[in-house]
Amino acid sequence: MDKTRLLLVEDDEVFARVISRALQQRGYEITHAQDQEQTLGLLGKADFDYAILDLNLGGETSLQLIPSLKQHYPALKILVLTGYASIATAVEAIKLGADNYLAKPADTDEILASLLGQSSSQPLPDSAAAKMEPMSVRRLEWEHIQKVLMENDGNISATARQLKMHRRTLQRKLQKRPVAE
Amino acid sequence: MDKTRLLLVEDDEVFARVISRALQQRGYEITHAQDQEQTLGLLGKADFDYAILDLNLGGETSLQLIPSLKQHYPALKILVLTGYASIATAVEAIKLGADNYLAKPADTDEILASLLGQSSSQPLPDSAAAKMEPMSVRRLEWEHIQKVLMENDGNISATARQLKMHRRTLQRKLQKRPVAE
């Protein structure tokens, strides 16, 4: 039978190579694009069963690609992967049509499970109630910042003003990675 | 014209009362349910335009209610609200049909904005358009700390552990600001 075709949109060379190799060894045929333009250029030319999108492509975001991809390949399963995960972008991604959303770092197995798997790692019904730990202050702050940032279409200055913090401070916070938990 | 009808599913008495009152003052007609059963019992009996679901209802989750609600009221806009937000439940909620997902603490304006949200570019009825300023990070932090502190019956050490911050730091934060804005 034919190999499963997977589209990888990722701007980080190193990570792309690693994940590509890992997936190829598991029998997937990988096509790699590095930005929106390259991805859009592929649309007519090849078929895909799955797609993995890095949320942050240099300056751009891959969210906009989701509707286009879904339009061309209605059955395409899309996984959004990001090192700067937040609830705000997760909600946005899913609403746009992504099938799953995962935070880096994630190993190949997690990625595959999220991509293929129905539910995520755990059966949600009761695990949701069991995980009753409040967010850490840092995590809460990160989520809030991301949410407001999104409402301001990524405008850092405007976001800083609303949050009543100095622009320089916001800038520095955004450069760091979100706290794991 | 008729009032907008809103279904509030929330098991926390205090929070339910506060939010109910705030929304009623803004012209909404609120129906309050405390668990899955009560909610399901309402399905045939009333119409709703919006719904706010607390994710954690005692031992159960409100996620399962979403499909039922959507089925009975296809046009219903659903907002999932939770004090124990996580990316996993956010993704799950949206996939099940929720229209938005918000982490507590959130003030009434933020909740309303998230609920009505979608209808962008809608020239909001003059008055309502006023200020839906998000909370500053400091106030957000303060509220969150207070809430967790309450849950731990004022135990500072336990609170610090949950919040993953140093006890000394929490101690200092508590001594300082009553936080105006």
Added chain:
DNA sequence: CGAGGCTGCGACATCATGCCTCAGGCCGTA
């Protein structure tokens, strides 16, 4: 072209935080 807004970033004084430590208080229990 020029005004005005946004962005990234260096520098530096100042404030907040993490971390260790001590002393005292409160409770069960051996």
Added chain:
DNA sequence: TACGGCCTGAGGCATGATGTCGCAGCCTCG
């Protein structure tokens, strides 16, 4: 009653985070 375990307030210090200012580059609009 003395002990261990847990909580609290507080001092001190090294280090990290933040507020402030400034500069240069980039857009966009008139």
